[in-house]
Amino acid sequence: MKAIDIIHAEHRALGAVLQAFRFVLDGIRDGRFEPDFQLLAAMIEYITQVPDKLHHPKEDDYLFVRMRARIPAAAGLLDQLEADHAEGARRTAALRGALVHYQGMGASGFAGFDAIAGTYLDASWKHVTKEETELLPLARQSLTPEDWAGIDAAFEANKDPWSGPTGEFRALFSRIVNMVPAPYGVGDAGVPGA
Amino acid sequence: MSELLRLENVFAGYGEAVVLEGISFSMEEGDSLALLGRNGMGKTTLLSTLMGAARHHSGALHFSGQDLAVVPAHGRAHLGLGWVPQERDIFPSLTVEENLTVVSRPGHWNLQRVYEMFPRLNERRANMGNQLSGGEQQMLAMGRALMLNPKLLLLDEPLEGLAPLIVQELLAIIQQLTEESGMAVILVEQHARQILPLTRQALVLERGRAVYLGESATLRDDRELLDSWLACGTTPAAH
Numbered sequence: 001m002k003a004i005d006i007i008h009a010e011h012r013a014l015g016a017v018l019q020a021f022r023f024v025l026d027g028i029r030d031g032r033f034e035p036d037f038q039l040l041a042a043m044i045e046y047i048t049q050v051p052d053k054l055h056h057p058k059e060d061d062y063l064f065v066r067m068r069a070r071i072p073a074a075a076g077l078l079d080q081l082e083a084d085h086a087e088g089a090r091r092t093a094a095l096r097g098a099l100v101h102y103q104g105m106g107a108s109g110f111a112g113f114d115a116i117a118g119t120y121l122d123a124s125w126k127h128v129t130k131e132e133t134e135l136l137p138l139a140r141q142s143l144t145p146e147d148w149a150g151i152d153a154a155f156e157a158n159k160d161p162w163s164g165p166t167g168e169f170r171a172l173f174s175r176i177v178n179m180v181p182a183p184y185g186v187g188d189a190g191v192p193g194a
Numbered sequence: 195m196s197e198l199l200r201l202e203n204v205f206a207g208y209g210e211a212v213v214l215e216g217i218s219f220s221m222e223e224g225d226s227l228a229l230l231g232r233n234g235m236g237k238t239t240l241l242s243t244l245m246g247a248a249r250h251h252s253g254a255l256h257f258s259g260q261d262l263a264v265v266p267a268h269g270r271a272h273l274g275l276g277w278v279p280q281e282r283d284i285f286p287s288l289t290v291e292e293n294l295t296v297v298s299r300p301g302h303w304n305l306q307r308v309y310e311m312f313p314r315l316n317e318r319r320a321n322m323g324n325q326l327s328g329g330e331q332q333m334l335a336m337g338r339a340l341m342l343n344p345k346l347l348l349l350d351e352p353l354e355g356l357a358p359l360i361v362q363e364l365l366a367i368i369q370q371l372t373e374e375s376g377m378a379v380i381l382v383e384q385h386a387r388q389i390l391p392l393t394r395q396a397l398v399l400e401r402g403r404a405v406y407l408g409e410s411a412t413l414r415d416d417r418e419l420l421d422s423w424l425a426c427g428t429t430p431a432a433h
Contacts (some may be wrong), residue, residue: 016358177363182327184357
């Protein structure tokens with residue numbers, strides 16, 4: 001699989017979990033679901049660990065390096081995206097802390113968790129959209145076949161959008177699908193009476 | 195690997211109407227093929243022809259060393275063809291477990307293995323077919339086809355109408371089937387870029403004729419060709 005296809009595939013897998021997370025948050029806020037902390041923790045694990053450990057390092061180390069060397073005009077865009085990546089650890093810590101706080105506080109802690117989670121989701125979608133609509137078209141247009149050969153080889157070694165290099169995220173993804181209520185998943189976590 | 199399926203200059207359709215014209219391709223045991231094309235180009239008709247549900251007008255159809263054209267529709271599953279139709283065709287008044295066991299044949303795939311692949315079906319095994327969500331129904335349809343222990347699994351748009359999270363899960367399972375199970379798979383889908391990485395060969399149909407037959411990787415890397423035949427989307431689901 002080519003590097004761009006791998007990035008698209010990882011964005012789709014990540015986007016699917018981001019979308020399901022929003023669905024679950026909306027359901028708790030509207031009173032359709034009760035909080036299921038195992039599900040919330042699993043989704044937070046996926047949407048924070050996969051970008052930080054699997055997705056961003058490949059972009060930073062291979063794609064961004066080649067783009068900086070080849071496309072001087074991309075410097076501003078790359079600076080923004082790298083800043084997003086660097087900011088990931090702080091936002092991840094805030095989201096995890098908010099979940100622990102919510103779990104400890106009970107229902108009264110939801111509003112705070114909802115706000116922090118919403119900010120995290122918005123930032124994640126904005127980042128993915130920027131890469132899809134600005135970064136990848138520019139890369140496709142400007143990098144040479146020789147550039148792509150090196151980038152593709154590096155990405156090919158780590159290409160499965162669901163698994164991670166040693167398969168550690170595959171089971172986590174499946175667990176999320178099997179817990180999220182229909183129609184977004186096939187589970188019933190948090191569904192009253194289930 | 196030995197040859198499993200071979201079509202030579204096949205013409206087929208419904209009644210006197212011819213939908214497929216001159217289709218030829220072959221698959222080996224354990225092979226995988228993405229069957230692509232816009233709506234109404236003949237993809238489902240090709241699967242229906244293999245299963246005996248469409249009329250085979252002419253041309254050679256060989257499966258597992260036998261002339262498929264002389265095998266009645268009800269005998270084709272016994273030969274080793276497993277079909278997951280677009281409509282899923284779950285038995286609504288049977289439980290999940292009954293849906294799985296009513297068609298089972300001996301082989302690698304049994305209840306335990308199907309439940310390991312689709313743990314949600316195990317949780318819902320006592321529920322009736324008509325009590326399942328769309329995602330659960332698709333998992334049941336795939337699990338039921340696996341219980342036949344087919345040599346060739348035909349999946350007709352298994353991702354259609356499902357939420358992105360379930361789509362991604364089924365893609366991972368299909369990847370596992372094509373890479374590890376030893377079973378051959380024909381996968382019909384609209385989402386070409388998502389399934390081309392999972393298959394070895396691709397066949398693109400346009401108005402019932404083959405306009406591309408070759409390596410999936412070659413087609414995947416040719417964006418202009420893909421866009422001209424298939425209008426492919428690449429971005430993640432809208433939020």
